[in-house]
Amino acid sequence: MEARRDPEKGMQTVEEFLMFHMYLPIAGNSVNVFLVFALGGFVGLLSGIFGVGGGFLMTPLLIMFGIPPTVAAASDSNQIVGASTSGCLAHYRLGNVDFKMGFLLLIGGVLGGFAGVQVIKVLRAMGNADFLINITYVLMLGGVGAYMFLESVQSLRKKAPEASATAAAPKKKSRYAAMMEALPLQTDFVKSGVRLSMLMPLLLGVMVGILAAIMGVGGGFIMVPIMVYLLRMPMHVVVGTSLFQILFTCINVTILQSYTNHTVDFVLAVLLLLGSTLGAQFGTRISRKLKGEQLKILLASLVLVVMVKMLLNLLLTPDVLLAYAGGH
Amino acid sequence: MNKIATTCLLGLAALLLAASLALAAGTDLTIRPNLVTIGTSFNGAQLTVTGHVPEGDSAVIRLMGEPQHRTFRQKGKALGVLWMNLKTVELRGVPDVFLMGTDGVAQVNWEHSDLGFQSIKGDADDLIFDEFIKLMERDGFYEVENGVVAYEPADNGERPFKATLAIPSAMHQGVYRVEVLAVKDGRVADVAARELHTRLTGLPEFLSAFAFDHSLLYGVAAVIIAILAGLAMSLIFKERGGVH
Incomplete structure (x- = not known):
């Protein structure tokens, strides 16, 4: 924008473009436009491929660029609204969004979110909220990542290359499957090709909502494995449906944060958006080219990397022993 | 008597010195x-x-x-x-x-x-x-x-x-x-x-005032613009013949 207003001087060389800065009114700092655009593109790519919001990656990087933690997290939610709209539509065209399942998970998620906020209040009152949050985070990521990784490596080895992910489910009837069938309100989820009680997605949605609120994340990382393993949905539909659900969660967070804390930086969100909506489109195309098992392995690796990084943060002595209040 | 005079003189001298310092140096x-x-x-x-x-x-x-x-x-x-x-x-x-x-x-x-x-x-x-x-x-x-x-x-x-x-x-x-x-x-x-x-001036001034004075509207506007950006990008890619 600025460049067009000043055609004589602005951006005549690549170098000038790479160094172009813009001031963010709510964050109260200026950022390198190109860097933020690239960051948005990368995270958008991830959300298109895996159906995760990418807040786990975006927020710490933005903090590194000098954005206050609360503004980073809230503006990231605003940005995810754009990226997930873009990704969700692209997946919808491929027939990868199960709206019925998505709505049920969403309702559960909203209820769980309210419950989670109350849990946080109790934990804070008890005084060791940070400890519990960090431990939950590492254990969850470690457990989910390791299970997903091992499971997909095994099934890649076992399976004939033709067989799809859905074929694995009906083979043996575990106790879990029997319990699922015993629940009332059984219904068909056509897009996912599964028959389940409506209570299942609702309850799991509540659980993810609670965890997401406690951990202060969007929940894509927990939601995706739950849809794969507990709801037994095919991986590609999981990605599309997860994006659909994330879209609504982030709309809610953006409006709430703007209203109560004034922490959404619109300029920052738009810069990120330009990159992430583009990235989400490419991500969806990459996602389509990968098999369900390959997607799972990649996501599992990503989850494990994040877990290791968190663990290192906990174990290594920090450079500075003070942090700004208000962040996670 | 003598003592008082000396003190006065000294005080005066100090004042003058301070004044000259302030004026000149x-x-x-x-x-x-x-x-x-x-x-x-x-x-x-x-x-x-x-x-x-x-x-x-x-x-x-x-x-x-x-x-x-x-x-x-x-x-x-x-x-x-x-x-x-x-x-x-x-x-x-x-x-x-x-x-x-x-x-x-x-x-x-x-x-x-x-x-x-x-x-x-x-x-x-x-x-x-x-x-x-x-x-x-x-x-x-x-x-x-x-x-x-x-x-x-x-x-x-x-x-x-x-x-x-x-x-x-x-x-x-x-x-x-x-x-x-x-x-x-x-x-x-x-x-x-x-x-x-x-x-703050220009766009930062406007956005900052918008965010603090009309925070609900600001949040809704931020969401709508994000959705429109997502829609626009999605349409651009569809029209470019990005086959299914």
Whole structure:
């Protein structure tokens, strides 16, 4: 924008473009436009491929660029609204969004979110909220990542290359499957090709909502494995449906944060958006080219990397022993 | 009688001396600009400080925001191994920005001198205050720049100086105090100060007002624009013949 207003001087060389800065009114700092655009593109790519919001990656990087933690997290939610709209539509065209399942998970998620906020209040009152949050985070990521990784490596080895992910489910009837069938309100989820009680997605949605609120994340990382393993949905539909659900969660967070804390930086969100909506489109195309098992392995690796990084943060002595209040 | 007269004379002499110092060889400064506007393309600014100190003194420039109460989380070890935010600590009367410029001649550790960051320490705990300075320096809010003050030959008992300070991009809208300390033998002989104002203009001013005065509308608008951006990108890619 600025460049067009000043055609004589602005951006005549690549170098000038790479160094172009813009001031963010709510964050109260200026950022390198190109860097933020690239960051948005990368995270958008991830959300298109895996159906995760990418807040786990975006927020710490933005903090590194000098954005206050609360503004980073809230503006990231605003940005995810754009990226997930873009990704969700692209997946919808491929027939990868199960709206019925998505709505049920969403309702559960909203209820769980309210419950989670109350849990946080109790934990804070008890005084060791940070400890519990960090431990939950590492254990969850470690457990989910390791299970997903091992499971997909095994099934890649076992399976004939033709067989799809859905074929694995009906083979043996575990106790879990029997319990699922015993629940009332059984219904068909056509897009996912599964028959389940409506209570299942609702309850799991509540659980993810609670965890997401406690951990202060969007929940894509927990939601995706739950849809794969507990709801037994095919991986590609999981990605599309997860994006659909994330879209609504982030709309809610953006409006709430703007209203109560004034922490959404619109300029920052738009810069990120330009990159992430583009990235989400490419991500969806990459996602389509990968098999369900390959997607799972990649996501599992990503989850494990994040877990290791968190663990290192906990174990290594920090450079500075003070942090700004208000962040996670 | 005699005693009183002497005291009076001495007092008068001191007054005259002080007056003449203030008139002829006092300390003064001018800052340029004295209003920094923060527009869309703001990425920090240069502040030029010119003035004079009495001959023989050295000039130390300080730029400070208003003192505030600030809370931080202090990290500590939980269970003896895991680092995390354990408690909340409060610091009283610390400015959000503290920049210093010196001539770099004297071998003084300004961070730890009474004229530097120590001047705002108050009754804060040593460890916490040190970590606070580290955090502020890491993020560019506190800085000592040695060698930015240059002198011109003294004239008429005045020593003119010129200094350039780099104002960080993370300055908030507000009023800052820029002062020059005339330092002699490590002590402040004289002080002069000016106010520096920073103000949002253009798009940042508009968005900031929108976000704080109409916060609900702002949130809804932010969401709608994000959705439209997602839709637009999705349509562009569809029309480019991105086959299913």
